[in-house]
Amino acid sequence: MAFQDPQYLRETASQTAGPYVHIGLAPGAAGFDIYRQELGFDITGPNAKGEKIRVEGIVIDGMDSPIKDVLLEVWQANSEGHYAHPEGGGPVEEGFRGWGRVITDFETGEWGFDTVKPGPVMGRNGRMMAPHLNFWIVARGINIGLNTRMYFEDEAEANAKDPVINMIEWERRRATLIGKRSVRDGVTVYRFEIRLQGEDETVFFDV
Amino acid sequence: MKPAEFYQRNREIHPPALTPNYKTSVARSPRFSLISLQNSMSEITGPTFGHSDIDAIDNDLIKNYAKAGDPIGERIIVHGRVLDENARPVPNTLVEIWQANAGGRYRHKKDTYLAPIDPNFGGCGRTLTDENGYYFFRTIKPGAYPWRNWVNNWRPAHIHFSVFGTGFVQRLITQLYFEGDPLLKHCPIVHAIPDADAIDRLVARLDLNATIPLDTIAYKFDIVLRGRRSTLFENRLEGN
Numbered sequence: 001m002a003f004q005d006p007q008y009l010r011e012t013a014s015q016t017a018g019p020y021v022h023i024g025l026a027p028g029a030a031g032f033d034i035y036r037q038e039l040g041f042d043i044t045g046p047n048a049k050g051e052k053i054r055v056e057g058i059v060i061d062g063m064d065s066p067i068k069d070v071l072l073e074v075w076q077a078n079s080e081g082h083y084a085h086p087e088g089g090g091p092v093e094e095g096f097r098g099w100g101r102v103i104t105d106f107e108t109g110e111w112g113f114d115t116v117k118p119g120p121v122m123g124r125n126g127r128m129m130a131p132h133l134n135f136w137i138v139a140r141g142i143n144i145g146l147n148t149r150m151y152f153e154d155e156a157e158a159n160a161k162d163p164v165i166n167m168i169e170w171e172r173r174r175a176t177l178i179g180k181r182s183v184r185d186g187v188t189v190y191r192f193e194i195r196l197q198g199e200d201e202t203v204f205f206d207v
Numbered sequence: 208m209k210p211a212e213f214y215q216r217n218r219e220i221h222p223p224a225l226t227p228n229y230k231t232s233v234a235r236s237p238r239f240s241l242i243s244l245q246n247s248m249s250e251i252t253g254p255t256f257g258h259s260d261i262d263a264i265d266n267d268l269i270k271n272y273a274k275a276g277d278p279i280g281e282r283i284i285v286h287g288r289v290l291d292e293n294a295r296p297v298p299n300t301l302v303e304i305w306q307a308n309a310g311g312r313y314r315h316k317k318d319t320y321l322a323p324i325d326p327n328f329g330g331c332g333r334t335l336t337d338e339n340g341y342y343f344f345r346t347i348k349p350g351a352y353p354w355r356n357w358v359n360n361w362r363p364a365h366i367h368f369s370v371f372g373t374g375f376v377q378r379l380i381t382q383l384y385f386e387g388d389p390l391l392k393h394c395p396i397v398h399a400i401p402d403a404d405a406i407d408r409l410v411a412r413l414d415l416n417a418t419i420p421l422d423t424i425a426y427k428f429d430i431v432l433r434g435r436r437s438t439l440f441e442n443r444l445e446g447n
Contacts, residue, residue, distance in 0.1 A: 024305025085252035099254035141231030
């Protein structure tokens with residue numbers, strides 16, 4: 001018996017970004033200069049309102065070793081909780097893109113970027129989501145990009161009500177999504193350690 | 208457009224995180240399950256790019272790093288469309304590629320393969336799809352490349368592709384392979400994908416109709432990103 005084909009296409013399969021992802025997405029780090037401008041280094045533009053922050057971290061594998069060839073992308077709202085997108089909930093400042101791309105240091109595995117702290121974002125069914133950064137992580141050995149979120153340690157009240165955090169059944173795993181706050185040279189710094197595997201494995205989402 | 212979510216990703220056609228024949232995946236794959244998350248504004252939105260971000264020459268790898276002449280190798284056009292699962296074109300989206308040169312050598316400070324660098328070849332390109340979702344690159348066909356996995360593993364000729372779409376959850380990195388390459392059936396990265404049809408769709412086809420006679424041969428490679436519901440969030444029954 002023949003069934004009707006619903007005629008959807010199928011998504012192209014993912015493959016690892018490999019060890020030389022920098023050539024395409026951050027050629028300066030690969031060791032050569034080719035584009036007028038690389039993309040993803042200026043997340044907020046010059047006019048962004050809100051608190052300037054630095055976000056830093058490291059990605060650690062299942063052997064407790066830092067991963068030194070990872071590439072991370074971040075997607076975030078502005079200080080009013082709007083994304084720079086036609087469906088982003090409202091206007092953003094001129095030049096605010098809300099998207100960033102960082103790579104880890106080849107020697108230490110440390111990564112970091114400067115941005116502004118996002119505001120709370122409207123979630124499903126009118127429930128507000130606590131301020132957060134959306135991350136997408138690719139590297140050699142990662143077959144399909146990993147999605148996670150970083151929330152802010154000093155937003156404990158909003159975090160406690162966040163619909164996504166509360167969906168995580170195992171309460172002790174929720175702590176893996178909280179960036180740790182400190183102040184360095186007058187700048188607020190949030191540290192976000194991503195553990196791919198093992199004890200305190202970071203929560204990753206199927207989004 | 209009203210907020211609507213993307214179709215659930217069909218994980219059966221993607222490589223799982225843990226694929227031990229690709230050794231690096233063993234220590235870099237989560238052991239806990241992913242937490243499934245219905246889309247919110249954080250997922251259905253994503254970055255947008257325009258022609259002020261890139262230059263017209265960026266999609267021409269034969270010219271975009273040429274110093275004292277053209278690069279050595281098989282001159283090819285790689286072209287196709289970026290579509291979604293509903294078969295609709297994805298216009299104005301950023302497509303980025305990177306690859307080795309004709310000898311399988313990458314221009315990267317960490318690549319120490321003995322095949323030489325080509326002084327006229329950088330190995331990266333980028334472009335925006337047009338209003339029909341169409342893109343093209345001009346480049347050199349990359350060579351096969353040995354890597355330390357098993358003692359004698361060789362990557363098939365491949366071009367890495369990075370594509371955005373309109374929502375951050377459409378973000379995709381993949382690899383293009385070439386029709387007829389005998390290395391395809393031996394590659395642990397290719398065979399991390401469990402679905403033979405999904406592998407086949409990563410193989411660009413020789414496209415004689417798009418070649419430029421006496422100049423450049425062509426391969427066609429269409430890319431499919433996740434599709435989107437027409438239903439609004441607000442109209443859906445919610446348990447959350």
